[in-house]
Amino acid sequence: MDTDIEGPNSGVYKKNVQGKSPHKWVDITDIFQESVKDLNLGELLYDDMFGLLEAMSAIEMMDPKMDAGMLCNRGARKVTSFEQAVNDGLLPLTNLPQSTLLGIIDGTLARLVSWLEGHSLAQTVFTCLYLHRPYACQDHALRVFCLAVYKLLDVIKDLLHKAFVYEEEDFQPMQYGFLLKPDISEQRMIGMLREVEEELHRKSRNKPTDVECKKIGVETQAVFARIKFVRIFLQVLNTLRKEEQQQQQTSLTDCQRLIQNALEMLQIIKETVSLGDGSDGNEEMACFEPSINQRLLPPTFPRYTKIKKREEAIVHFTEMMERFKVVCKAQGITSFHQSLDIFSEFSQSGPCLVARCALQLAGRNAGASRDALREAIKSFSGPPALSGRAIPAARQHADTFLARAARPAALLLQLSGHNRARQRDKLAVLLDELAQLQDEAERADNNCASALNVLPKPYMATWALYHTLRAQSLYLLAGFELELYAEHEYYYIYWYLYECIYSWLISTLSKADSLLQENAVNQANTGKGRRSKPTKATRKPRPHAKDALRLQALQQLCGGYFKALLGLLREGLLQAPLPGFDRERVRFEHRFLAFSRLPAPPPAIYKQFRSAAQHEASHGSAELFLAAGRHFGQAGQLLAAGGGDVPLARAAKTNLVLLRVLATGHRPKDRPFFCFKDSKHFPVIKLTDS
Template identity: 40%
Template sequence: MFYQALLLITRRDSQSGADCVALLNGCSEMMKVITRTVGKGTQPLENSDSPNPIGFEPMINQRLLPPTFPRYTRIKPRAEALQYFDELVTRLRHAWKITSATNFHTALDFFMEFSRQRACILSRSALQLLYLSPSPASTASMAQAAANTPAGQQRPQHVFMDILRESVKSFVNPPNVSMKAAVGTNPPTREFVENFLTRCIRPFAVLVQVCGHNRARQRDKLALLLDDFAALQDEAESVDALVSGAAGTVLRPYFTTWILYHVLRVMIAYLLSGLELELYSVHEYHYIFWYLYEFLYGWLVSALGRADGLAGEVRKSDAKKSGARKLKKRTRPYAREGLMCQVMQNMCGGYYKALVAFKLQGKIRQPQSEFDNEAVRYKHRFAPLSVLTPPQVHYHEFLELTQPLQYENPVILYLGGCKHFQQARSLLETISVPDNEVTDLLKVAKTNFVVLKLLAGGHKKDSTVPPEFDFSVHRHFPIIK
């Protein structure tokens, strides 16, 4: 049943999907019976293969592996092996939910959340095949070949191109995508837009592929992916200029906003992954949180607001042309995401001000000056962001912008951090149906608010014991102890 389910994953028809779900459900039911009866029958002796020897040689493929240090291969006991298979089936059943993703943005969120759970490579690969067949890697390769097609020859169509077209339409609703009749009246504009979307296939397919890697590998790949998005940003500006000119309107940054949104998400994911993987020292936290607070999350909120405004303009224009008397109340599909971005921005602001206060009170250990150069560390941490728009904030600009806080009273900074955590808490409490992410952030915000309130009141004022940052509740935003 399990192997049958794996074979059906790559098929796109609805009947295969229903059969695959039924097979996985059957596997889950069978695993319950197998787990209950594992204690029956002959039991293996400790540190021995008898009385039921394994039916294969564990080291048979040793010579086929790449040369590495010898690794001891340990076969799991029965109970652990059955638990692992049960969890694998559960992960595959959860991965199947990607088939109900309504748009590309929702699918990306699902991919990132799935990889956060440290799923195995089999379930991560199955997830990618369920969303995009052929696989994202094959799609990226085919897109690269299509980009080299000589002028005049028809380029092959990709399913992923339709996904990206719908993504643009749902995000900013540009007239050249939502109104095919208008596009048809201007073939050069249509061809220009199609060529742009064709060149978008490879970077976005690679982005989906990157989401299938483990977290450490993701960070390396995200840094390389930013170079590809930099080229798309330049081309998006040209597309917007041509589309606006063909429509006879002032310049509207439809495609620029769409690309900027994804660029900012990749930037934020890159910086936050350093916290999750524990790559930053505590004395580096302040400029990481400062960059997220002052720039990246602010720009992301602005991009979402601009996209909402652009989509609204097109809908109003379409309503006027069709003679509609009354516009229906427009839903805001990215209202929750915008709210969560404001929450994250306030969380980062609270950490930044708390860290500066800790530094002023000597509570954070600093590296010895002869072995340290903060400018070099800063440049190294933000180097992958230097090729993109919005432009990187350089170290000398960071010093100029943060200099006033270096002479601030720590109590004022603690109170400022309290306000940020309180604001984050207030925004989170407005969410009517909180998920695990919201619940965890709410716990962190409440706890940190209380801690900073105590510190502002003089608690442990003379202590030089460094604070602890506990990431057990949330992977990116720690509880301050």
């Protein structure tokens, strides 16, 4: 007779009455380790019964990082509520030592940072038992701090919701039944914090007479710095979330002074973080109960939450304040192209979610307004229909196009507010919007030309094409940053950038310069009342020359990578898939599927790529390496002429030296590897034996 009992992994197996199991259990640990020794970090062995979906869905039982249930009910520490902890004497409500107060504040701020990095409120901030009953705290400083935390959470949530550039992995808005809006206004909360500051300041002014009093004085100053930082942080966030543009510009001027004061307080906090209880990390304070809100979580596998260390939380706040300086400098910018460059550069620096949202609220609406787009197109290609002297019918057609372009322009600015991984997904959707915008631009050019009784020219279509090509290049380069491509795929990505994207971008900028020059000549002739030969006085400098120079350098870089990688593949120095498992055409079409709906530039097909690759490969590996070296040399010269990117110039020079060595016949023992340390998109090719 058999009976069911629980197994060691919460499973069920059959066991007979005599205590012998009918199953023969085999330890496969050594067999497993032997089987996976050939796999590198990040590689996955595929099987019909175990694919990517099963690997991502698997939970490693008994591992605290994967099986969060290991930490829920198996701790030696008993879960206690606020009332139980007070009755047991674990939570003092009055006459708290300064070291205890420092530990509570620092620990709560660390949990606030953990919440801002994507964890839930129930598992981070509200694990502090004092926050469950803030009005029960009789200590004045602690009670005001707890109320200020509630107000901070409310203000941060409001700011993030207004910007709306967060994803589920960035931010969890659920409150789990906690009310974040106590009946205290922001101004009253700031006033309460000032009262605590004044009280602590009076205490710190008393001259200490012995060592113990000196220590208490230092701790009092440390608490003062933290209360003042919380007050300034609340003021800064309250300023940044204002939607009224005029009021926002006035307030952001004072915001820089507040940010500087906050950085000074953070420096004091950093120097005194060791004074608080629990700063060594060996034992958590009694007021922090990790499992107190376990019953509030949804009935799924609880997410493992690792609380930030206090030192790391201070670094996070310091970086946030430095980002806020950039946000303040970006105020008042009404140029669409300038806003686009600032937003893109800011996103590449890896800011936190709060800083990204603050920049969105500070400049997104102004940068994508109709007036900003009108000036952007006028400065890019100079359409006559946008000039003040154009007839009303032409201006009406141009305004119709501006109204249509407002949505894609706003999406381009909003794009940089999302995290880097989500930006690539958003770009694929945005390309469909830009495809429709190209049709609208061509129609607007024809309508404006008909109203002005002139030959149609692609003024607005050139502008729409330029931003389409920029979005395409960002989409492809994001794949390198996110490590989506295998090394054997690099060469056709760089080929597409070299042959299609950058060549079209350079041609588009040249066309825009020509349209600007022609429009300037026509305006000069109209003013004179007769047509005349353009002179040096009527000719304007080419405003897009600097951008075109950088694009030429990037094009040469991509050409160098394409030919260098082709030579490495030809020599067998890059690991390629086995022919039976490889369908290069399928991979090629998959990588560029997002471009298939664009009217311009026409998507390149796989046959074009194979024809170009076979033509280059017919010259031999040595000639491929020499040709790639020439591309890198030209890229270095162009970057130097433009006074540009030092890391890119260094990568071009290093690759040039390596390719010259390979062209002489030197072959490394191991395959080369690609170092993306200096640039996320254009690596340095290195030899493992050098």
